[in-house]
Amino acid sequence: MYSIKEAFYSLQGEGAHAGRPALFCRFTGCNLWSGQEKTRATSDCQFCDTDFIGTDGQHGGKFKTAQALRTHIDALWPAEQGHKYVVFTGGEPALQLDDELIAEMKSHGYTIAIETNGTLALPEGIDWICVSPKTTHPLKVTSGNELKLVFPQAHLPPARFESLSFDHFYLQPMDQSHLSKDQIPLTNTQQATLNFCLSHPQWRLSLQTHKMLNID
Numbered sequence: 210m211y212s213i214k215e216a217f218y219s220l221q222g223e224g225a226h227a228g229r230p231a232l233f234c235r236f237t238g239c240n241l242w243s244g245q246e247k248t249r250a251t252s253d254c255q256f257c258d259t260d261f262i263g264t265d266g267q268h269g270g271k272f273k274t275a276q277a278l279r280t281h282i283d284a285l286w287p288a289e290q291g292h293k294y295v296v297f298t299g300g301e302p303a304l305q306l307d308d309e310l311i312a313e314m315k316s317h318g319y320t321i322a323i324e325t326n327g328t329l330a331l332p333e334g335i336d337w338i339c340v341s342p343k344t345t346h347p348l349k350v351t352s353g354n355e356l357k358l359v360f361p362q363a364h365l366p367p368a369r370f371e372s373l374s375f376d377h378f379y380l381q382p383m384d385q386s387h388l389s390k391d392q393i394p395l396t397n398t399q400q401a402t403l404n405f406c407l408s409h410p411q412w413r414l415s416l417q418t419h420k421m422l423n424i425d
């Protein structure tokens with residue numbers, strides 16, 4: 210059974226593939242936060258910008274088989290068009306993504322990407338692995354295509370990741386809209402991120418372009 214919060218066709222907003230048309234499949238649930246606001250401050254990941262509870266989002270639902278989920282996703286891809294690209298995200302997609310779903314997507318022509326916090330082992334066969342570290346717990350996924358660190362995070366300096374096997378290293382300014390009005394942001398995260406990149410050229414800036422465009 211796969212539990213999906215929402216599925217939508219949009220442009221990849223972040224990282225090396227920013228601007229690329231993609232079908233986003235957002236799994237329900239995460240191992241680093243319950244998703245409930247009352248536990249945010251005590252969770253392992255406290256700045257999440259996403260609602261991943263339940264199956265009530267656009268094109269969300271429960272799917273008994275990989276084939277059922279693939280059929281559902283496929284219907285959202287523009288008719289007669291190839292270049293099929295699916296981004297599994299969440300929540301934490303590594304909790305649910307399995308060999309069967311990967312095989313099903315591949316046999317129907319999809320290139321497969323994942324957005325993961327890197328704390329859980331991944332199945333084989335994913336074409337684009339984006340790891341975005343969150344905690345000081347050791348990473349299970351220490352190689353991949355892009356490492357995209359939300360910046361800044363206390364206790365998580367970028368230097369910690371610089372020798373891992375990734376092709377691209379991105380810093381993404383922390384969106385602080387989860388903070389309430391009485392929590393005045395102490396840092397301008399965009400300014401801090403661009404300053405860090407300028408002084409540490411192994412790192413590139415990733416902006417969440419979908420938020421600027423006001424699209425999903």
Ligand SMILES: C[S@@+](CC[C@H](N)C(=O)[O-])C[C@H]1O[C@@H](n2cnc3c(N)ncnc32)[C@H](O)[C@@H]1O
Binds near residue numbers: 258299302381
């Ligand atoms: C919502 S997460 C889901 C996938 C996975 N759980 C993870 O954390 O990578 C998708 C992407 O959004 C990023 N993200 C989440 N909250 C953010 C925030 N407040 N500001 C900037 N990026 C954020 C994550 O770091 C991750 O790269």
Ligand SMILES: Nc1nc2[nH]cc(C(=O)O)c2c(=O)[nH]1
Binds near residue numbers: 219221233324419425
């Ligand atoms: N357009 C768009 N691009 C994204 N890249 C990663 C996202 C995510 O939430 O995982 C995301 C998202 O939610 N929307």
Ligand code: SF4
Binds near residue numbers: 254255258326343
């Ligand atoms: S690990 Fe990802 S999905 Fe989970 S709370 Fe953090 S940003 Fe959100």
Ligand SMILES: [Mg+2]
Binds near residue numbers: 259
């Ligand atoms: Mg998002």
